[in-house]
Amino acid sequence: MESTRKILIVDDDPEIVMLLQIGLERHGYEIISASSGDEGVETAREQKPDLILMDIMMPGINGLEACQIIKNEHELRFVPVIFITARGSMPEKIEGLSLGDDYLIKPFNIHEVIARVRSMIRIKELTEKLEIATRAAAIGAAAVTVNHKINNPLAALKLQIGIIKQKLSPEDFARIEPNLQSITAAAETIQHITQKLSSLSENPDFISYKEYLDGVQMVDVDQAELDSGKR
Known part of the structure; x- marks a missing residue:
């Protein structure tokens, strides 16, 4: 089991949210969710998650715009954002990676998601320790x-x-x-x-x-x- 880390899932598809939540909770992660980019930004500000799994195509502001806002928040600047989206062309991947920290294509493998989450959280913790030092x-x-x-x-x-x-x-x-x-x-x-x-x-x-x-x-x-x- 992982030590408790809070993960924010931002996706307007409740089935995707449920699939991710079940898989991640089995590994000890605390899950919170939002169904739009706007709600995701507000939830991130309030809850200060350790990592965000972000869809791109959502009502209101899209995931790319939400990611930009979050990364510009001082208290959230080190929070990794992993895009999980059906947009799979190379230009779309490049755009996503230029704003976020990782990029996964739907349909995804939950074991790969968990591996990426672990890796990104380790990087976040090391980055925070480096800043403190x-x-x-x-x-x-x-x-x-x-x-x-x-x-x-x-x-x-x-x-x-x-x-x-x-x-x-x-x-x-x-x-x-x-x-x-x-x-x-x-x-x-x-x-x-x-x-x-x-x-x-x-x-x-x-x-x-x-x-x-x-x-x-x-x-x-x-x-x-x-x-x-x-x-």
């Missing part, structure tokens, strides 16, 4: 730079705060103590963030991101800290 390496390089360029000035700043405390009279110190405490707290916050970035580069599984600006993401240091604390 690449991001971790980038964060690691940034963390080293930050530690070198920021921690040294921070240490000097905290040292100067200590010297100021020693040189001030009790009356003068009492007047500016809240300001010094604010500066010290800000310096410690910056130091904590740099330390957390260094830690994340060594533990990429904890890295998570959040939207900073439209189309721009930032490392969610606070969430990563919560996630690491759960383990």
